[in-house]
Structure formats: structure tokens, C-alpha cells
Amino acid sequence: MNGFLVKVERFIDIFINQGGYNEVLGGLKNTILIAVSGLIIGIVIGTLIATVRVLPKYSRLSRALDKFCTFYVGLFRGTPMVAQLLVFYYVMLPLIGVKMTSVSVAICVFGLNSGAYISEMMRAGILSVDPGQMEGGRSVGMSYGATMMKIVIPQAIKNILPTLGNEFIALVKETSVVSFIGATDLYVAFNYIGSNSYEFMVPYLVMAIMYIAIVCIISFGIKMMERRLRKGDRQ
Amino acid sequence: MTDSKNKDLIVVDGLCKDFGDNKVLKDISTTIKKGEKVVVIGPSGSGKSTFLRCLNCMEDPTAGKIIFGGENIADMSVDINVHRQKMGMVFQHFNLFANKTVIENIMMAPVYVAKKNIKKQKRDNLLIKLHLKKGEITPVTASMPEIKKQAKEKAVELLKRIGLEEKADAYPSSLSGGQKQRVAIVRSLAMEPDVILFDEPTSALDPEMVGEVLELMKELANQGMTMVVVTHEMGFAKEVGTRIVFMDEGRFVEEAAPEEFFANPKSERAKEFLSKVL
Ligand SMILES: Nc1ncnc2c1ncn2[C@@H]1O[C@H](COP(=O)(O)OP(=O)(O)OP(=O)(O)O)[C@@H](O)[C@H]1O
Numbered sequence: 001m002n003g004f005l006v007k008v009e010r011f012i013d014i015f016i017n018q019g020g021y022n023e024v025l026g027g028l029k030n031t032i033l034i035a036v037s038g039l040i041i042g043i044v045i046g047t048l049i050a051t052v053r054v055l056p057k058y059s060r061l062s063r064a065l066d067k068f069c070t071f072y073v074g075l076f077r078g079t080p081m082v083a084q085l086l087v088f089y090y091v092m093l094p095l096i097g098v099k100m101t102s103v104s105v106a107i108c109v110f111g112l113n114s115g116a117y118i119s120e121m122m123r124a125g126i127l128s129v130d131p132g133q134m135e136g137g138r139s140v141g142m143s144y145g146a147t148m149m150k151i152v153i154p155q156a157i158k159n160i161l162p163t164l165g166n167e168f169i170a171l172v173k174e175t176s177v178v179s180f181i182g183a184t185d186l187y188v189a190f191n192y193i194g195s196n197s198y199e200f201m202v203p204y205l206v207m208a209i210m211y212i213a214i215v216c217i218i219s220f221g222i223k224m225m226e227r228r229l230r231k232g233d234r235q
Numbered sequence: 236m237t238d239s240k241n242k243d244l245i246v247v248d249g250l251c252k253d254f255g256d257n258k259v260l261k262d263i264s265t266t267i268k269k270g271e272k273v274v275v276i277g278p279s280g281s282g283k284s285t286f287l288r289c290l291n292c293m294e295d296p297t298a299g300k301i302i303f304g305g306e307n308i309a310d311m312s313v314d315i316n317v318h319r320q321k322m323g324m325v326f327q328h329f330n331l332f333a334n335k336t337v338i339e340n341i342m343m344a345p346v347y348v349a350k351k352n353i354k355k356q357k358r359d360n361l362l363i364k365l366h367l368k369k370g371e372i373t374p375v376t377a378s379m380p381e382i383k384k385q386a387k388e389k390a391v392e393l394l395k396r397i398g399l400e401e402k403a404d405a406y407p408s409s410l411s412g413g414q415k416q417r418v419a420i421v422r423s424l425a426m427e428p429d430v431i432l433f434d435e436p437t438s439a440l441d442p443e444m445v446g447e448v449l450e451l452m453k454e455l456a457n458q459g460m461t462m463v464v465v466t467h468e469m470g471f472a473k474e475v476g477t478r479i480v481f482m483d484e485g486r487f488v489e490e491a492a493p494e495e496f497f498a499n500p501k502s503e504r505a506k507e508f509l510s511k512v513l
């Protein structure tokens with residue numbers, strides 16, 4: 001027990017007196033930045049893909065788009081996130097000769113990756129909305145796209161909010177893989193503190209607690225949002 | 236445009252509709268004049284809903300023409316949305332927007348159309364300025380807040396008309412069936428349509444709520460609205476209809492004024508049908 005207290009003291013010393021908290025704050029910022037931006041990009045991409053996939057397949061264009069989307073989703077769901085990060089950072093970027101920070105690369109890859117997952121959720125969500133909603137919109141003269149954006153997709157998002165929340169939580173936890181391309185996230189920050197103090201027990205414990213805290217905050221936020229969106233349902 | 240009574244509003248010419256091998260509508264031709272109240276009746280599966288839904292191209296006709304507003308709207312190159320704004324539709328299951336309040340439901344289409352028109356006007360002006368298009372620049376005078384305000388005033392007026400102004404900010408799920416259907420009817424009225432299509436508007440309602448919806452429909456009829464109504468309410472058909480269309484197996488088997496049709500139906504099918512429902 002004494003040993004543990006010593007370790008805690010050592011951690012506090014590094015964390016506060018030697019500026020370790022800067023490292024952690026930076027890591028926390030990146031973790032949240034990557035997860036939130038990834039989620040937003042993912043929702044945009046996922047919604048676009050889902051819309052294409054529920055489109056009536058009359059024209060050749062819509063069939064070609066559908067094929068492309070199937071390929072995209074298969075690609076991103078069929079490979080691990082680490083591999084996507086590494087390929088993007090060490091293969092794609094040098095090939096096309098573009099310089100990007102590792103955090104922006106992480107944001108892109110997280111967005112592209114979660115777009116694939118969210119598209120499947122969103123498709124289920126769209127299909128769960130009563131087809132009468134689309135008919136109602138079309139019957140008053142609104143276009144397919146406008147009815148989709150204003151009527152169907154908001155209801156689809158409400159229906160899939162719990163799964164969307166899970167995806168967000170998964171993204172937050174998965175940010176730990178960005179260390180592979182040299183970005184600092186929460187895990188890297190605590191790892192840094194650990195290696196500076198030759199003591200990993202307390203830093204990792206605090207890290208786990210921080211992850212749990214973030215997840216709790218997200219879960220709470222989602223619950224509040226669900227309650228707000230449920231206004232339209234029968235009480 | 237003149238408002239003369241005998242103007243042809245919708246001309247249906249050789250309308251056919253197949254679902255795969257199932258020929259649901261077989262060569263239907265008819266003309267619906269301004270102010271007419273056409274009531275479509277017939278056995279289940281005879282194609283009544285499909286006929287109605289072909290009128291505003293919710294189902295694309297397989298063959299034939301639907302002339303409305305001077306255009307063949309069955310033609311895929313026509314902007315169908317513009318025409319649907321003048322052709323209201325009321326559904327059996329209301330189809331109110333579940334994520335919008337009652338008043339938002341009513342304001343939705345008018346605001347959407349106004350917004351679209353402003354965008355189009357701005358785009359046209361830009362093209363003219365860039366000499367990519369000929370014409371005069373028409374300054375955009377309408378503003379969105381102003382349009383929203385007007386749409387809201389109109390919506391409140393419509394809600395007052397059906398006695399539901401206190402439900403303006405409620406969501407559809409909190410309304411009774413009869414209230415939902417009355418809101419759905421005024422939602423289509425908000426676009427000031429030339430005709431309203433009703434597909435069994437009272438079939439999903441509890442019996443005690445049928446009356447309030449039929450009452451509102453009668454009111455519209457008395458004000459001269461052109462209506463095409465698919466219904467099993469024979470009382471309403473007799474009282475409000477100016478023409479009864481009896482459909483069977485995808486054809487108009489009989490068309491007549493209600494007094495004549497109900498007193499002495501000509502076809503065997505109609506006689507048989509009436510003996511069951513009356
Ligand atoms: N979207 C569709 N796809 C395939 N078949 C359809 C579709 N809609 C209708 N049908 C078929 O068309 C036929 C006519 O249907 P319709 O709904 O027009 O009949 P109805 O006269 O309105 O009947 P009801 O009184 O039961 O409403 C039926 O055989 C039905 O199965």
C-alpha cells in the first residue's frame with residue numbers, strides 16, 4: 001500500500017510540477033479532435049452513401065454509384081484501422097507528394113473509416129422510417145432530395161442515435177492507434193509520463209479513468225439528445 | 236387563366252399502369268373539369284388507389300398521358316414537383332411529417348417553394364450578369380423572414396379554420412386520427428392547389444372521427460374545390476359527388492351522376508358491388 005502511495009506521489013510530481021499535464025491536455029485535445037471530426041465527417045459520408053444505396057435503381061448512374069459505395073464500404077470495413085492509417089500516411093501521401101500533419105491524417109482516416117460503418121447504420125435508419133413520410137413530402141411538391149434531408153434523414157438519425165453513440169465511443173477508444181503515425185493522443189501522453197518516471201501503473205490507471213469519464217460524458221450527452229428528439233413521439 | 240366552371244383541369248388519355256406482369260390500369264381516359272367532385276368506388280384491388288396515384292405521378296404511368304397545367308406530366312422530362320404543388324394529396328394514413336410540429340407541417344411546402352424560387356431568381360440574375368443568359372435582371376425583393384412570417388400567418392389561419400390553433404406547436408403523434416387527417420387536409424390547402432386527391436381519407440379512422448373529416452371535405456366541396464375522392468363512404472359519394480366512377484379490374488366500368496348511378500346502375504358488376512356495400 002505504501003508502495004502505491006509513493007507511485008501516486010511520483011505521478012503527481014511529474015503530472016503537476018514537471019508539466020506532465022501539458023502533455024495530457026494536448027493528448028486529450030487530439031483524442032477529442034480526431035474522434036469528433038472523424039464522427040462528423042463519418043456522418044456526412046455515411047449519409048451520402050446511405051442515400052445512394054436506398055435510391056431507386058433506375059438509371060445507370062445510380063447503379064454505378066451504388067457499386068462504388070459497396071466497394072468503398074467493403075474496403076474500409078474489411079481492413080483494420082491501423083492498416084488504413086499506415087497506408088494513408090506512409091504510402092498514399094508520399095505517392096501524391098502532399099504534406100499533412102499526422103493529426104489531420106488521423107482525422108481523414110477516422111472520417112473515411114467511420115463513414116463506412118455509419119452508412120450501414122444510416123441505411124437501416126432510413127429504411128426504418130415510414131415510406132409514407134417520403135410520399136407526404138413528394139405529394140406537396142418537395143423534391144426527393146429535399147424530403148430526404150428535411151424529413152427522412154432527421155427521423156433516421158433519431159432512430160439510430162444509440163448506435164451512432166456507440167460508434168462515437170468506439171472512435172474515442174480507437175484513437176489510441178494514431179500513435180502508429182506519431183500523433184499524440186491520450187495514450188501517448190500517459191505513455192510519455194510513464195516512461196519519464198519509469199513507472200507505468202498510476203499513469204495507465206489515470207488514463208483508463210479518463211477514458212471512462214469521456215465515455216460517460218458522451219453517453220450522458222446522447223441520452224439528453226435522445227430525450228430532445230423524442231419530442232415527436234407519442235408520450 | 237380564367238376560372239370558368241367548365242375548364243378541363245386534368246385530362247387522362249389512354250392511361251395504363253403495369254406492376255411487372257400485373258396490368259393494374261387498362262387504357263383509362265377521362266376528363267376532370269374544374270369544380271368537379273369525382274368519387275371513385277369499386278372493389279378492393281380494382282386499381283382505385285393506383286389510378287389516383289397516377290394522376291400526380293406518385294406512380295409513373297406505364298403508358299398514356301396526364302395533361303395538367305398545359306403539360307403532359309406523365310412525361311419524365313417535366314418537373315413534376317411544380318405540378319404537384321397545385322395537386323394536393325390526402326392519404327389514408329395521413330403521412331404528416333413526424334419530426335415537425337403541426338404548424339411546421341403546414342408551412343413546410345410554401346416556405347420550401349418560396350426559397351427555391353428565390354434561389355432560382357438569384358441564379359438567373361447571376362447568369363444574366365455574366366452574359367450566359369439573355370433577359371432582364373429581376374431584383375430579388377422577397378426575404379426569407381418575410382416569407383416565413385406570411386407562411387406562418389396563413390398556417391395559423393388554416394388551423395383556426397379547423398379549430399386546432401391551440402395544437403400549432405404540438406407534434407402529430409399527440410393528435411387524434413381525425414385531427415391528423417384535418418391537419419393533412421389543410422397542409423395540402425396551404426399550397427392553394429387546383430385539385431385535391433383523396434385516397435380513402437377516412438378508412439383509418441375510428442368511427443366517431445369520420446364525421447369531422449367528411450365535414451371538412453364537404454366544406455371544401457361547397458367552396459368549389461375540385462376533388463377526386465376514393466372512398467367507401469357511399470353517403471358522402473351521394474351527397475357531395477358530382478360524378479361517380481365505378482372501377483373494376485383496372486377499367487372505368489361505369490361513370491354517372493350519383494342519383495343515376497345509385498338508383499339504377501347499368502353494369503352487372505356495379506349492381507353486385509352496390510348490393511354488398513349499401
Ligand atoms: N407498388 C405496387 N407494386 C406492385 N403491385 C401493386 C403496387 N400497388 C398496387 N399494386 C397492385 O395493384 C392492384 C390494384 O391496387 P390498388 O391499391 O390500386 O387497389 P385499390 O382499388 O385501391 O384497392 P383497395 O380498395 O384495397 O385500396 C392490386 O392487385 C395490387 O396488388
Ligand SMILES: [Mg+2]
Pocket residue numbers: 283284285435
Ligand atoms: Mg386503395
